[in-house]
Amino acid sequence: MRIGIIGSGSIGGNLGKHWAQAGHKVMFSSRHPEELGSLVKEAGENAKAVSVTDAFEAKADVYLLAMPFKAIDKISELYAGEYANSVILDATNPYPQRDGEMAQQVRDANYNASEYTAMKFSTAKTAKAFNTIKAEHLRDRAFRSQDKLAIPFAAQDEASKAIVQKLIEDIGFDTVYIGNLTDTKIMDPNEKIYGMSVSKSELLEAVRSK
Structure with a gap:
């Protein structure tokens, strides 16, 4: 798959490296792509650095949102014509102390953060994953054949569900x-399974518990 990484920090950077290692074509994006040279070198031949504009104009199969939550409004509006046939994989979290009033409004609303993202990227299919795991566990515990960590995820339809499940299992x-x-x-901050790094059976038990 062709994957655009929007926000190449600890979550986006590690996921991009893993996916490139797994054989996917990865575009790390930044307002300053020239600063991503070392990340691209680590990721290998399946990765390159581009501007955010170039990433969206490439019309990737999947876009990972790993930038601060407060950027969702601007990015969804600025590139509205570019992602209609893509899956938006939302790894963001609304943190009011970082993202300001709009994040607090979302946390107080009668919808959750992923629904907000889906409303903003309304012409795409939105899925949610990788917002609950600690960055160091994402970095260090990929590609295990046993003692695997489980990643919770959600999706808008069967097609996006299958794509995201594959991307999780591929790494x-x-x-x-x-x-x-x-x-x-x-999955939202301070909720039941946020921050959990556990096995599949343990995560299922937590999800099912009252």
Whole structure:
């Protein structure tokens, strides 16, 4: 798959490296792509650095959102014509202390953060994953054949579900399907499974517990 990484920090950077290692074509994007040379070198021949504009104009199969939550409005509006046939994989979290009032409004609303992303990227299919795991565990515990960590995820339809499940499994993690985006409240900051780095059986138990 062709994957655009929007936000090449600890989450986006590590996921991009893993996916490139797994054989996917990865575009790391930044406002300053010239600063991503070492990241591209680590990722190998399947990766390159581009501007955010170039990433969206390439019309990738999947776009990983790994930038601060407050950038969702601007990015969704600025590149509205570019992602209609893509999967938006949302790894963002609304942190009011970093993202300001809009993040607090989303956390106080009668919808969850992934539904907000889906509303903004309305012409794409949105899925949610990789927002609950600690960056160091994402970096260090990929590509395991045993003692795998489980990644919870949700998706808008069967096609995006299959794509995201493959992307998780391709880099050596187990998957736990939470359901539609309406079911992802438990993945949001300070909720039930946020921050958990556990096995599939342990994560399933946590999801099912009252």
